Amino acid sequence: MSARQKIAAGVCALLLIGVGLWLNREALMLAYLGGKVDKRTLAEQQTLIEPYLHVFAPTSGSPPYPAIVQFHGCAGYRPDFMEMWAKVGVEQGYVVIAVDSSGPRGLDREASLAQVCTGKALIGQERAGDIAAALSLVAAREDVDPEKIVAAGWSHGAWSLMDYMALSAADKNPPSLTGNTRPVDPAGVILFYPYCGDGSWSHINRWKTAASIIAFVGGKDTIVDGALCRSQFQEMARDGTPVDLVYYPDADHIFDDVGLVGGEFEHFYDPETAADATDRYRIFLQIIKDHQ
Numbered sequence: 001m002s003a004r005q006k007i008a009a010g011v012c013a014l015l016l017i018g019v020g021l022w023l024n025r026e027a028l029m030l031a032y033l034g035g036k037v038d039k040r041t042l043a044e045q046q047t048l049i050e051p052y053l054h055v056f057a058p059t060s061g062s063p064p065y066p067a068i069v070q071f072h073g074c075a076g077y078r079p080d081f082m083e084m085w086a087k088v089g090v091e092q093g094y095v096v097i098a099v100d101s102s103g104p105r106g107l108d109r110e111a112s113l114a115q116v117c118t119g120k121a122l123i124g125q126e127r128a129g130d131i132a133a134a135l136s137l138v139a140a141r142e143d144v145d146p147e148k149i150v151a152a153g154w155s156h157g158a159w160s161l162m163d164y165m166a167l168s169a170a171d172k173n174p175p176s177l178t179g180n181t182r183p184v185d186p187a188g189v190i191l192f193y194p195y196c197g198d199g200s201w202s203h204i205n206r207w208k209t210a211a212s213i214i215a216f217v218g219g220k221d222t223i224v225d226g227a228l229c230r231s232q233f234q235e236m237a238r239d240g241t242p243v244d245l246v247y248y249p250d251a252d253h254i255f256d257d258v259g260l261v262g263g264e265f266e267h268f269y270d271p272e273t274a275a276d277a278t279d280r281y282r283i284f285l286q287i288i289k290d291h292q
Contacts, residue, residue: 002281027204030125034175034278037126042181045133052077052100053134056086061093066148068096069186071131071157073254076102078114080259085152088278092285095144099134101127101157124156124200129176130163135184150188150288155223155253158194162202165189169207188288190249191215191282193253196229204235214244214284216277218251246280248273 040048060064068089070082077100086096101113101122114123129153139146153161167174168183185189189211198201215233217226226247233245248255252267256274260266 001077009055009179010060011292019098025080026198029200030199030204031175033123035124038177039178040176041127041179042136044175045177046127046137048104049099049101049130049133052099053137054079054082054086054097054098056083056090057124058090058095060091063143064145064152065093065095065143066143066285067095067144067163068150068152068285069138070096070098071127071134071153072098072101073149073155073157074117075113076100076107076109076116076257081257084258087243087283089093091290091291092198094150094285095141097138099130099131101160105277121200124159124195125167125174126165126176127156127160128167128174131161131164131179132174132183135186138289139184146184147187148288148291149184149186151186151191152192155193158191159200159202160203161189161191161198162194162196162207163200163279165209165211166201166205167206169209170174170201170205179204185209186211187291188284189213190284193218193221193224193226194225194229194291196232197225202232205277206232206239208236208239212244212284212288214246214280216246216280217248218253218255218273219247219249220251221253223253244284248276284291 037055070085072078072082082098086098089096105122107116135149135151138144138149151161164174173181193216219226230245230247233243234251237243237245251270251273254260254268255270256277257269
């Protein structure tokens with residue numbers, strides 16, 4: 001090895017050490033934050049959220065049904081938006097359960113915007129406890145096929161869902177849960193414009209799963225770093241996790257929210273992109289439903 005090659009190798013080694021130290025520091029910080037959240041058993045977490053589950057019955061088929069569990073964004077549970085997507089699911093023969101994570105914590109829209117959207121409360125790893133509780137409750141329903149559960153998240157809900165999957169892949173509980181919790185692995189995962197940056201376990205652990213995944217990412221997202229998410233999903237796909245990455249170069253955040261029309265954030269909504277995402281959503285659900 002020449003002197004130049006030795007120097008280059010040394011620089012690469014230092015860079016790798018630096019990256020490792022940074023990721024380790026991030027993991028330590030997440031562990032510290034996780035130690036400060038309220039702790040519950042899985043049963044207690046189920047009791048917390050069960051009154052805030054909104055159930056939508058399928059319009060076709062017979063039990064046991066496939067199921068979709070929906071997780072809203074940081075601004076809280078918005079009935080019109082969640083019901084809009086639930087309608088797509090029930091028309092495909094799914095029972096849909098939309099989870100309100102803000103209600104049981106007494107967070108209205110204003111408080112959610114001020115605390116959850118700013119990362120001051122209920123960050124992804126903590127809310128992953130809601131996901132564990134909701135998935136286990138849904139899997140235990142007599143009218144649900146536990147082998148055909150799809151978890152769908154929007155923005156903060158997608159971040160929380162990815163943290164749940166990353167922690168599960170590392171054989172770790174969400175920090176809000178105590179005891180030995182056996183996670184429910186969904187058959188499908190749907191992610192709309194997730195947060196993938198610092199403070200997320202998916203940023204630290206490139207998790208692997210047998211679940212089918214479809215991720216919708218906007219190239220002009222002004223809320224989260226779409227390019228970073230795109231890179232992470234591409235890396236996961238190279239590592240063997242089946243990720244269908246749908247990248248919309250000109251889409252912003254919440255591009256699918258028709259409820260924004262006529263308001264201050266109307267410019268986020270893109271009807272063509274929303275229609276395409278809805279079609280892909282339906283196809284994904286059909287594939288999961290038909291899988292033997």
